[in-house]
Amino acid sequence: MNALKSLLHFVVLPVLLIALWWFTTRDGANFFVPQPGPLVDAFVEVWLGEGFRNDVVPSVARLFAALAISIALGISLGVLIGSVEWVRSLLSPMLEFVRAVPSTIIIPVLLLVIGINDTMKVTLIVLGCIWPVLLNTVKGVASIDGVQVDTGRVYGLSGLVRLRYLVLPAAAPQIFAGIRQSLAVGLVLMVTSEMFASTDGIGYATINFQNRIAIPEMWSGIVLLGLIGVAMSVLFQIVQSRVLGWYVGLKESAK
Amino acid sequence: MTENRVTENRVTEPQVSGRQDVRQDVRLSVDQVQKVYQRDGESFEAVRSLTLDLHQGEFACLVGPSGSGKTTLLKCIAGLMEPTSGSVVLDGQQVNGPAKGMAVVFQEYxxxxxxxxxxxxxxxxxxxxxxxxxxxxxxxxxxxxxxxxxxxxxxxxxxxxxxxxxxxxxxxxxxxxxPSVLLMDEPFAAVDAQTRAELEDLVRKVWKEHDMTILFVTHDIDESVYLGERVLVLSSSPTVVQHDLVIDLPAERDQLVTRSMPRFTELRAQVYEQVQIAKTNKTGATTVSAL
Structure with a gap:
């Protein structure tokens, strides 16, 4: 019943908006605003046919590879930096500075250093995505409860056991908040990396359609990106509710 | 009053070794532990010179006025904090960090x-x-x-x-x-009175069943007398053991029966008196700045 209700909430507004869109564009007056019907046709034709293998797969593969690298690297470095106080105070100001630099500005540099290829694109996404994960991990690791730490010491937790059963779970809520941010950043950078000097990808294809004034096709690229964003968010929620189920319960029991 | 062992700063060696000859089963030995905190360039002596021995199977309660360095002392014993001087020995092994065989139950469950x-x-x-x-x-x-x-x-x-x-x-x-020794740091300070009574009986039961050695820190005088076989009253900070009292109540304790015994009231009065002395006696509570 509850699931049905939340599904209804999820669907109602989009359905209304699509109806409104259909209604206002039914005479097809504006060339730049496609009608729902043709847009769906364009979507199916462009992205579910050859475009799926040529553009969608490379884009998504690069995005996921970059996210995996960012998360792995961000957590590892974050644990190291967060665990050692002097390293943390030494690096923190610099990390904040590096983070503040918009990663898109690195594109020209990466093009020069790495060239036009997948490595460059993945590197760009990693350079943007790693910061939220890294900085949140540092914060999470550095702020582990003192009693939890003392308990760990009393019962002899050390090394990998300590990491697995104390440090990572204790920092997990923060780490997940970081990963959430990096997902959004990652999608933006994925598209951006394909809009400059690229030969494939959703961003590349969409720009291409715009140049060719293929209006419904161009819009269909935007829809696809939205859908990918939603899919990533759903996937994230599923993983999060599995890993952080205890945290949700703890928060609710504290109310 | 004759059975009360008043052990003010048992530092003279012959006395200590004399007692050890009698009892070979010392589990935990705290010897002249001192803890001085450095705070903003000033030093504060929380624990001055604390000496106590805990024997196999003993259930000892540490009582003291609030701010008497109870938690500091417990952390030093548990190896969570390094004493400024003195030593803690568990089963013949010097404690230099959290030791195997030492378990701690914290107040903040x-x-x-x-x-x-x-x-x-x-x-x-x-x-x-x-x-x-x-x-x-x-x-x-x-x-x-x-x-x-x-x-x-x-x-x-x-x-x-x-x-x-x-x-x-x-x-x-x-x-x-x-564990060889179980340390408990005001474990029931945060639960309601009824639960507290249940937990007290539970600890007694567990202690008996497992033949454990327990050092139980509390600020509750009644609790210390009800639970312990021995009560150590701590002075105000800087802490020393001010009074060491044997609780000669029957081993079988009952919330109603035990607490209404005349002997319970006497013992409680003695501990109470000692805690009052500890509270008012501020002679030692000075900031040591020349260290």
Whole structure:
């Protein structure tokens, strides 16, 4: 019943908006605003046919590879930096500075250093995505409860056991908040990396359609990106509710 | 009053060794432990010179006025804090950090249990660290859960349990490692009176069943007399053992019967008196700046 209700909430507004869109564009007056019907046709034709293998797969593969690298690297470095106080105070100001630099500005540099290829694109996404994960991990690791730490010491937790059963779970809520941010950043950078000097990808294809004034096709690229964003968010929620189920319960029991 | 051992700064060697000859089964030996904090360039002496021996099977309560450095002392004994001078010896081994064979039950049960693990997981973790086999871990967890009466809660998460039950889990976790000495730091200060009475009886039961050696820190005079076989009254900071009292109540304690015994009232009055002396006697409570 509850699931049905939340599904209804999820669907109602989009359905209304699509109806409104259909209604206002039914005479097809504006060339730049496609009608729902043709847009769906364009979507199916462009992205579910050859475009799926040529553009969608490379884009998504690069995005996921970059996210995996960012998360792995961000957590590892974050644990190291967060665990050692002097390293943390030494690096923190610099990390904040590096983070503040918009990663898109690195594109020209990466093009020069790495060239036009997948490595460059993945590197760009990693350079943007790693910061939220890294900085949140540092914060999470550095702020582990003192009693939890003392308990760990009393019962002899050390090394990998300590990491697995104390440090990572204790920092997990923060780490997940970081990963959430990096997902959004990652999608933006994925598209951006394909809009400059690229030969494939959703961003590349969409720009291409715009140049060719293929209006419904161009819009269909935007829809696809939205859908990918939603899919990533759903996937994230599923993983999060599995890993952080205890945290949700703890928060609710504290109310 | 004749059986009261007043041990003000037992520092003279012959006396100490004389006693050790009589009792060979010393589990924990705290010898002239001193702790001085450095804070903003000033030093503060929390514990001055604390000496006490805990024998196998003894249940000793440490009472003192609030701010008497009880927690500091306990952390020094547990190896969580390094004393400025003096030594702590557990089973003949110098304590230089958290020692194997020492278990601690903290006051903050909500933070001491790991909320990401089930009750079972929490109890099992120290056993994993000790590299016990799966079967042995299982047996220990079963035994510990049974002795605190929480068999049904093994798959629950700590935050699904009441405060009293959470503290039982913490006790079970400590019992499961079969510690030489169990340290308890005001474990029942945060639970309601009824739960507290239940937990007190539970600790007595566990102590007897497992033949444990317990050092129980509390600020509650009644609790110390009810629980302990021995009560050590601490002075105000900088702390020394001001009074050492044997609790000669029957081993079988009962919340109603024991607490209404004339002897209980007498003993409580004695401890109360000593705590009052500790509170008013501020001679030692000075900031030491020339160290």
């Amino acid at each position: 909500g933070r001491s249990l790991y909320p990401w693990m089930t009750v079972e997981g929490n109890i099992e973790l120290p056993l994993k660290v000790a590299k016990l086999s799966r079967a042995e871990r299982r047996a220990r967890v079963d035994e510990a859960l049974a002795s605190v009466g929480l068999e049904q809660a093994r798959k629950s998460y700590p935050w699904q349990l009441s405060g009293g039950m959470q503290q039982r889990v913490a006790i079970a976790r400590a019992v499961a490692i079969h």
